[in-house]
Amino acid sequence: MRRDFLDPYSRLDSPIHRLGAGTKLGTALGLVVLVLVVPTSRPVALAAVAAALVAIAVCSRVPWRFLAGRVLMLEPLVLGVAGLALLQPGGWRLFLFLLARSTLCLGTMVLLSNTTPFEDLLRVMKAAHMPALLVTTLSLLYRYLFVLVDEAGRMKRARASRTFTRRRAWAWHTGASVVSQLFIRSSERAERIHAAMCARGWR
């Protein structure tokens, strides 16, 4: 099963990884809020947050290259919105400030997701009395995400090995077929999952 595309380093062993998931979620939220309340006139405060993030990143032993790559991968979204600020009079300062702010928050969240396994976050949500149906849905989403991504990958590979055309319309047609078959297989899988859950004494 391919599970390297989401949070490949969340199961490393380091002082940061050993911290409780609630602590890490709380710290991440705290850092994001801290970054957001820094006024435009005090960019120095952002440097302090950046230093803290670098310290956490070093302690967590998550490879630098990966962290930077992940942040850069998500940066276009930030640039897209921040770029609009450039069109306003005197937008340069605002643009740079928004860019720094969002990049710091992005770094925080990338660090959080790669130091905390999702099931630990789910446990925090359960302990915080989030609605049971939402927690169940999130855990099943996380559990079957990798299975379905694999399934979609197999279908894409099968399609690629049988269609020898680069025509765009055909690519859309076969792509949509993959998606609709994926839904049909998912709904059949959901029925099997329910049977398996009942067999193990669920409800």
Added chain:
Amino acid sequence: MHIPDGFLDARTAVATGALAAAGLGIALRQARVHLPPRRVPLLGVTAAFVFAAQMVNFPVAGGTSGHLIGAVLAAALLGPSAAVVVVSSVLIVQCLMFADGGLSALGANILNMGVLGTVGGWAIYHGVSRVVRGLFGRVLAATFAAWCSTVLASIACAGELAVSGTVAWRLVLPAMAGVHALIGLGEGVITALVLAGIARTRPELLEPDAAIEPRTSVAAVAAYGAVIAMTLALFASPLASRWPDGLDRTAEALGFGEKAAPPVLNAPIPGYEMPGIGGDALATALAGGTGTLVVLALSWLVARVLVPRARVDDPPGAVGEP
């Protein structure tokens, strides 16, 4: 359309968070009432499906490609409340596991795509497929609703950015709505292709009884309506600020009014100025209305190509059967 951290101010983040919690709360309640235990795993697996389906690329032009968003697809297949839970779960996992969409903007993202896009899209899907019957009607409705859902969510997103004072409304609205009017066309076509594909092999999955919530109660409609109306009043009010109504005052009473930025771009067609009504507001409304009608016509075309005429007159039970 995932808003990253750092673009919303505290008030907007709190207001969108509260509205998103309300919308998601209604959806969870409705889903709990209607969902038989047999189908509880369906929500999670469908959410995983939406996530996986977003990784299937559709080539556009010059090496770029798009992907399905899936809000209207989920709503058409499962009903509105289950779809809200599904899309919101996908957004939560994207935020916490992939840093796609900010933590402080999670409420706004759930509100825009999970609540507004999904419930709004479903309402349009439901309305249109009631008028035009059969599989053809469902494909037409889904195509049109998918476009509307994408554009609606982008307008709310633009409003939130403008109200936060990040970018001027007059810049962000055309940029967001314009880009997403194009993205929405792709979303509409993919949704139509996927629905037609499901109808070819498992038509019973498209029957209204297959949805988790075949009938929406009046209370649920009222509750969703209240959340959507509040959202539009708070975040789309700059759009209507020239119009003499209560939206403007609501925004001002809540302290959002003074954030309305001065005009940066001039009205594209100043000749449309009418006494009492802002020229660009009218132009925007006209452009929006014309665009929507064009997309409705395009949806008709897409549905006609995917569902040939011969099938339209079939009784509903026989639709899509070989």
